Amino acid sequence: MSQLGPRLSAIARHVLAGSPVADLCCDHAALAIALVTSKRVPRAIAGDLNLAPLRAAAATIEQLGLGDRVELRQGSGLQVVTPGEVGTAVIAGIGAPLAERLLTEAEAAGALAGLSRLIIQPNHGYPKLGSLRAQIDALGWAIVDESLTRxxxxxxxxxxxxxxxxxxxxxxxxxxxxxxxxxxxxxxxxWVEHERARLTRACHGMQRGRGDPSQLGSYQRMLTILD
Structure with missing residues (x-):
C-alpha cells in the first residue's frame, strides 16, 4: 500500500485480512481505498461526520471504479455501521477524548457487537492516552497489540x-x-524521551503559574513512571 503515508500504512498492517473494514473519521477515505485496492479486504465502509471530505472521497472512488466496494456514510463514529457488518473498525487521526466519546456512544448503541478488532490511533500522549486505554479495558476489550510509527x-x-x-x-x-x-x-x-521533555516543560510552566496547577502532581507522578 505504497500510496499511503507511514501512519496509515502502519494502521493498515493491523487490519484483519479478508473481512470488511470500517474506516471511521475517514477524512478522504485514503485508508479504505488502499485496503480495497490492495485486496487486503473485500469491502470497506468509510464514515465521517463532515460532508466535505466525503464528497472528495466520492470523486476518488468514482474515478477508481470502486463504488461497489467502498461505501461512504455520513455520521458519528461506529453509528454508521450495523452490528456484524465489519470485522475491523479503525478510528484514527483524532484526539483521544473524541475517541473515548465515540467508543462510549458505540457501546450505548450496541455498535461494538460483532466487531472482531478495534484499531485506534489517537493524537495525544499523557494523560489522555492512558485514559483512552483505561476506557478500552473497561468496555471489555483487551489491548492485544500496540505500535509506534513516525x-x-x-x-x-x-x-x-x-x-x-x-x-x-x-x-x-x-x-x-x-x-x-x-x-x-x-x-x-x-517516545519516552519526547513525553518526558513535554511533561517537564509543562511542570515548569505550572510551577510558574501557567497552565492548570491542579495537574502538577499527576504530571510529576508520570515523570517518575517514565524514569
Whole structure:
C-alpha cells in the first residue's frame, strides 16, 4: 500500500485480512481505498461526520471504479455501521477524548457487537492516552497489540484491541501500554524521551503559574513512571 503515508500504512498492517473494514473519521477515505485496492479486504465502509471530505472521497472512488466496494456514510463514529457488518473498525487521526466519546456512544448503541478488532490511533500522549486505554479495558476489550510509527516528524501510538479480559494490570500498563512497555519497539525510547521533555516543560510552566496547577502532581507522578 505504497500510496499511503507511514501512519496509515502502519494502521493498515493491523487490519484483519479478508473481512470488511470500517474506516471511521475517514477524512478522504485514503485508508479504505488502499485496503480495497490492495485486496487486503473485500469491502470497506468509510464514515465521517463532515460532508466535505466525503464528497472528495466520492470523486476518488468514482474515478477508481470502486463504488461497489467502498461505501461512504455520513455520521458519528461506529453509528454508521450495523452490528456484524465489519470485522475491523479503525478510528484514527483524532484526539483521544473524541475517541473515548465515540467508543462510549458505540457501546450505548450496541455498535461494538460483532466487531472482531478495534484499531485506534489517537493524537495525544499523557494523560489522555492512558485514559483512552483505561476506557478500552473497561468496555471489555483487551489491548492485544500496540505500535509506534513516525510520520512527518511526529510519533504516533497505534492501539489494537479485541474482545477479551483486562490487559491493564497497573498504572504503568495504563500510561506506557501493556504491550509497548514490554516490546522491543525501536521508537519506544524516543517516545519516552519526547513525553518526558513535554511533561517537564509543562511542570515548569505550572510551577510558574501557567497552565492548570491542579495537574502538577499527576504530571510529576508520570515523570517518575517514565524514569
Amino acid at each position: 510520520d512527518r516528524g511526529r510519533l504516533y501510538v497505534i492501539l489494537v484491541a479485541e474482545p477479551g479480559p483486562p490487559t491493564l494490570h497497573d498504572e504503568v500498563d495504563r500510561e506506557l501500554g501493556p504491550i509497548l512497555r514490554r516490546a522491543d519497539d525501536p521508537l519506544f525510547g524516543e
